[in-house]
Amino acid sequence: MKIFVLIKQVPDQGAKAGINPDGTIDRAKAKRMLNPFDRYALEAALHARRLYGGTVTAISMGPPPAIEILYEAIAHGVDQAILLSDRRLAASDTLATAYALYCTVRYAGAFDLVFCGLQTTDGDTAQVGPQLAERLQVPQITYCEKFEIDHSEIVARRVIEGGSQTVRCPLPAVVTVANSAPRLAYKTLRGARRVQQLQRDEAERSRVIRTVNLDDIGADPVRCGLKGSPTIVAATEKVGEIGGNCTLYQGKPLQQLVDDVLAAQVIAPELVKR
């Protein structure tokens, strides 16, 4: 079984570093992390290999520091990785990203399954997986939370509004993994040793983690980055006050404070249980 998993490095929003006072993100200063949704995709890929054998290749597109998450993936047991890094990819929207990832997948060869996270925490679109499936001309299973392989068919349970659905379809396919799927297990000792070895041994590293650019994968630069993106972020606006002025209750003894709140009919009496 040839399994690909697509993972992205995102700014860590929990850490306050790199968040400007106006609310925008300074990506150079922000702490970086593996997109939390992609942890479920990694687990799904490793699960597929545990059950059906084969290899797992992690693929990421991003600036050079994104190699950190590829090490992380290897520590979790991924066999090899590809990092697509090229300045011409800057300002890619989802269409351009999906195109570049499509070229990377094509470069990496034939596959049975491509796993994606449901969405990223920075782009937050959940579009890249299905757009990649469209480029690859294969079926997709989105919001997948459980699956098995049965005679070169995948049988999967996907989340839908207020319930779930079981579908089956032949391979190859693109699967986006819901965050109700099994959590990523701990890093393995073997994986951790492998990372240490790769950090020491440069030749081995460039064999296991291939870093490629647009020319290597045969991508058309016009379809990448700013040029290849049909959308732009035209403006960001800070969100102001909507309800107008907030009436504040503070600085009084507790009982009196709550008295004031109730006296002001902040809580409509008809809502309270009789």
Place this chain on the structure above:
Amino acid sequence: MSTKQVLVFVEQADGCARPVAFELLGAGRILADKLGAELAAFVACASAGDLSGTLIAHGADRVYVAEHPELAAYRTLPYRRVLIDLIAAMETPPHIVLLGSTTTGRDLAPRIAAYFETGLTADCTELDIGPYEHTNSQDPSKVGLYPDCLYAIRPSFGESLKARILGPWKNPQMATVRPGVMAPLAPDAARTGTVHSVAVHFEETDLQLVVAETLRSMGEQVELQGAEVIVSGGYGLGNPEGFSLMYQLAACFENSAVGSSRKAVDAGWIAHAHQVGQTGKTVRPKLYIACGISGAIQHRVGMDKSATIVAINKDLNAPIFKFAHHGIVGDLYQVIPELIRQLKLQKTPTPDTRNVATHSL
């Protein structure tokens, strides 16, 4: 057919449109009127019955109907095929195409956008039409003034920012829209419109995925959307036990539910079904009580249409105080027990029942 069109994808089950379809028609009507365009609805199903009439009553000028047994339940590839064929057959593509950001809309929209190599903005909370002038000459082919752009507005990654995303260079300009945000029109049986049947052709590969079973477990649903009062707990609760206090406060109200922020869900304190916000539910109760929630934009977009918002937070500078109607500055572990005590007193305000009131829930 060369009139401008705003096209809305109608999500349906067994010939009944889902609420999001009417919301999209409401939003689409406003956009179409601003553009001087026609509002079209597209529905794929096994049999449309009188759905077309309902869609016209809700604002559609034109309804495209694709009927086929293979379209009974939503599946990516058959639906993709009919929608792509419909758009490709038009003399000019629709100006705008809207879908709901449901598991269906978010599954289908990216494939359509990728096929036509056009822009798609996910999970919008506001839509508008307006001009845009592109001056950045890094890509000269894009420079120019575009009068009638779709403004697709959504919360952005930053804590309190909204992003306006545009793609005026190519039609259709596409967006998915959050369910529960846009207002549907009141149905008007006097409205008129035309119904067009769409030819359906599948390739063999379109039908390779089969739906074996669909389960809708209504019982387990958290009744957030129907509640008049929502008591929501955030990371400020400090621990999972804090939610028992949320349930105690909620129990003071007639028709209530417990909500939460994502940080509390991520911490594993409460199930995702309770989450309010961009990646949770959108709610508009009569009363929303936010306890230990800072008020990040991603939370705010899920609740800021509530009639009354009360925030309890110990930090006077918390962003939630910028948009709540009433703010109680204090430790929730002190404020809420006192609030519960007084709410119970309120219903039986005679002094001699005070003691009884404190231990009946």
